[in-house]
Amino acid sequence: MAFEFEYSAKNPLYPVSYLKLRAMHSRLEIIWTGQAENQAQGLAQRVEQEMLAMEREFNRFSEKSPLAVLNLKAAMEDVSVGEDLFMALELSEAFRRGTRGYFDIATSTSCGKDMVSYTLNPKSHSVRFNAPEVTLDLGGFAKGFALERVSRMLSDEGVERALLNFGSSSISALGTHPYGEWWAVGVDHTKQHGIVAKEVRLKDSAMSVSGRNYKGEYHIVNPHTGASVAAEELILVEGRSALVCEVLSTALYAAPKTEREAIVSQYDGYRASEILCGDCGSVSIRKIG
Amino acid sequence: MNRKEFLSDCGKIGFAGVTLSLFPWLQSCSDKAKQEVKGEKARIGIIGTGSRGCFHIKHLVQMPNVEVVALCDNYRPHLEDAAQYYPKAKLYDDYRHLLEQRDVEGVIIATPLYLHAPMTLDALSAGKRVFCEKSMGYTLDECLEVYNKRKETNGVLFIGQQRLFDPKYIKAMSMIHEGKIGDVVGVRNYWYRNNNWRRDVPSPELERHINWRLYSEYSRGLMTELACHQLQNGSWALGMLPEQVMGSGHLVHWLKEDKRDVYDCVSAIFTYPNGVNMTFESIISNKHFGMGEQILGTNGTIDLVTGMYYSDxxxxxxxxxxxxxxxxxxxxxxxxxxxxxxxxxxxxxxxxGVPIMTNVKVVTGESTVGAEADGSRELLEAFIHATITGRQPEKVLEESYYATQFALLADKAMHENQILRLDEKYKIPYTPLK
Incomplete structure (x- = not known):
């Protein structure tokens, strides 16, 4: 895991720490203030260890990961998993129900669309797939989960001001910018880079953006149909939890427009928008719900 | 772009010293060279005052050190159009009479391809400095004959390959030779248009006179009219000449329209001694991709048309x-x-990508006549300087010679469906850019 740590005490009032990690096929960057250098460096190393652990747990492409083992065996037998993975599966099932099935970590399933792909046994912490050919992928969950986990680590160590950026699409904030009442984040215009399509103000909150990927490909699949969703607009979700924002933005993008409002209404305190970037820098924003 | 702007652009890219050793023909653009001819005038005759001839005239009228004293075209309307710019110039319909005019020091030849070599040979024999539009000749033998005549007469000969004077290309090639893009592993050229290449003809008997490009009796089609400009990109970038060429050409679309017999769809591959391929493709019934010229290196890619560098x-x-x-x-x-x-x-x-220089001018290649800021003006200025001084710049003719020869060879390869190499007898002394 590529690790980059920088520290600047140029501003003695707010010495700044910066951490960059390659993780989960993406890049996690964190800025925080208020710690001495050795303290910040220690925290950075612990964050790295935590990210490594989560990656080991959730990466279905790594043969020995618990998730890969689960995918291999759980159609045939009950498979015991660790606490984190069990919690991830519990939360994912809750999100699946809450988003009308438009968030679904089962990437291929022979289950019908309204059927549950797996059954969890809390006593034994085990999982059993309900049909053959079920494959679980936590890609759409892990970033938000990781942001939550790392935010908590920072907070537990007394960090009051931090901005966490995971892949530029999932961002979480502790406190505010040292010189403002929030952290200001601009959503990049998709056709005129450098223009702000929408400014988001984060204060102990998070945001997530879903849409076409950097290659312009439609990579989000509608779980109901199995087809890639070819919507031009971005979906932006803001709220308390980075994980919920991540899940919701994915689900809302995958869902037909007619169902988006109903999905958002299930999540109190979360705001969602459709952002359509046009030629010549134009922007059209529609609040969902 | 005027000379001052050109010099300024070249200055910003480290003109002089290293650049001059790579591109010695740029000597004439220096301040020193400008001083050398200060107050002097070149007396010019123009042979062929059709669209390309008039394109040059529009540059020439802005040059105070040029006096156009003679105009020639065997199509009267073209001659009359040109005469409006130079009412005092003598008018001819036979270029041989123009060559007899004593006060003509230099000639600009902008006629159909099949006339380039005969006219150039006659002009050199008449002691004139010559600027001939590309391509250099209609056959491999003609080009060699022209090259040898220039040497024999110790004359001045420029061929209309304006990229040699375009600051964007000079900058790009400097970067390449400094190793900025790594080893060159590929060269891509293409030129797509969607027009039938046909000019309006006032009466049927003028069809082949005005639309000469469409007939193989007068033209080699897309290879000599378009490819010739781009093929030097490979030699420039690689510092070597191709070893062999293969190609395929057909008349695919415009066949339905008229009686032309040149291809409207061509693809050629030029292979260099180190195994690198340079490609050229042109289709004139689809213009989506326009004109493109890319040098692919192990570190990144330079797009010569847009003047952008893309690092890998x-x-x-x-x-x-x-x-x-x-x-x-x-x-x-x-x-x-x-x-x-x-x-x-x-x-x-x-x-x-990042621009390779400020003020990058992009030429789309859509015009069938010529474009502003594509190096044509600078090329003309260099020719005017050479006309006054009588000095042939180094390398510029050799670069043009090989661009034409390989265009002709590719055309031959297409027609014969063969992989061809340039015969030894056509090889001239050549020091590649390094």
């Missing part, structure tokens, strides 16, 4: 997070644009 390993963009650090250090707050759909690896293949 781009440095990470100064991320918004680093902007935030700078803000906090400075005690200020502003928004940072960095949120969007999933970021991928820093070495994204779609990372934006």
């Amino acid at each position: 390993e781009p440095a990470p963009k100064g991320s918004g997070m680093h902007q935030l650090i700078a803000q906090i250090e400075s005690g200020v707050m502003s928004n940072s644009v960095f949120a969007g759909t999933s970021w991928a690896a820093e070495s994204s293949p779609l990372a934006p």
Whole structure:
């Protein structure tokens, strides 16, 4: 895991720490203030260890990961998993129900669309797939989960001001910018880079953006149909939890427009928008719900 | 672009010294060269005052050190159009009479391809400095004959390959020879248009006179009219000449329209001694991709048309997070644009390119006559300087010679369906750019 740590005490009032990690096929960057250098460096190393652990747990492409083992065996037998993975599966099932099935970590399933792909046994912490050919992928969950986990680590160590950026699409904030009442984040215009399509103000909150990927490909699949969703607009979700924002933005993008409002209404305190970037820098924003 | 702007652009790219050793024909663009001919005038005759001839006239009228004293065209309307710019010039319909005019020091030849060599040979024999539009000749033998005549007469001969004087190309080639893009592993050229290449003809008997490009009796089609400009990109970039060429050409679309017999769809591959391929493709019934010229290196790609460099390993963009650090250090707050759909690896293949110089001028290649700021003016100025001094710049003719020869060879390969090499007898002394 590529690790980059920088520290600047140029501003003695707010010495700044910066951490960059390659993780989960993406890049996690964190800025925080208020710690001495050795303290910040220690925290950075612990964050790295935590990210490594989560990656080991959730990466279905790594043969020995618990998730890969689960995918291999759980159609045939009950498979015991660790606490984190069990919690991830519990939360994912809750999100699946809450988003009308438009968030679904089962990437291929022979289950019908309204059927549950797996059954969890809390006593034994085990999982059993309900049909053959079920494959679980936590890609759409892990970033938000990781942001939550790392935010908590920072907070537990007394960090009051931090901005966490995971892949530029999932961002979480502790406190505010040292010189403002929030952290200001601009959503990049998709056709005129450098223009702000929408400014988001984060204060102990998070945001997530879903849409076409950097290659312009439609990579989000509608779980109901199995087809890639070819919507031009971005979906932006803001709220308390980075994980919920991540899940919701994915689900809302995958869902037909007619169902988006109903999905958002299930999540109190979360705001969602459709952002359509046009030629010549134009922007059209529609609040969902 | 005038000479001052050109010099300024070249100055910004480290003109002089290294650049001159790579591109010695640019000597005439230096301040010293300008001083050398200060107050002098070149007396010019123009043979062929059709669209390309008039394109040159529009540059010439802006040059105070040029006096056009003679005009020639065997199509009267073209001659009359040109005469409006130079009412005092003598008018001819036979170029041989123009060549007899004593006060004509230099001639600009802008006639159909099949006339280039005969006219150039006659002009050199008459002691005139010559600027002949590309391509140099209609056959491999003609080109060699012209080259030898220039040597024999110790005359001045320029061929209309304006990229040799375009600051964007000069900058790009400098970067390539300094190793900035790594080893060159490929060269891509293409030129797509969607027009039938046909000019209006006032009466049927003028069809082949005006639309000569469409007939193989007078023209080699897309290879000599378009490819010739681009083929030198490979030799320039690689510092060597192709070893062999193969190609395929057909008349695919415009066959339905008229009686032409030149191809409207061609593809050629030129292979260099080190195994690198240079491709050229042209289709004139689809213009989606326009004109393109790309040098592919192990470190990155230079797009010669847009003047952009694309690194294969781009440095990470100064991320918004680093902007935030700078803000906090400075005690200020502003928004940072960095949120969007999933970021991928820093070495994204779609990372934006960077311009190779300021004020990059992009020529689309759509015009069938010529474009502003494509090096044509600078090329003319260099010819005027050479006309006054009587000095042939180094290398410029050799670069043009081989561009034409390989265009002709490719055309031959297409017609014969063979992989061809340039016969030894056509090889001339040549020092590649290094």
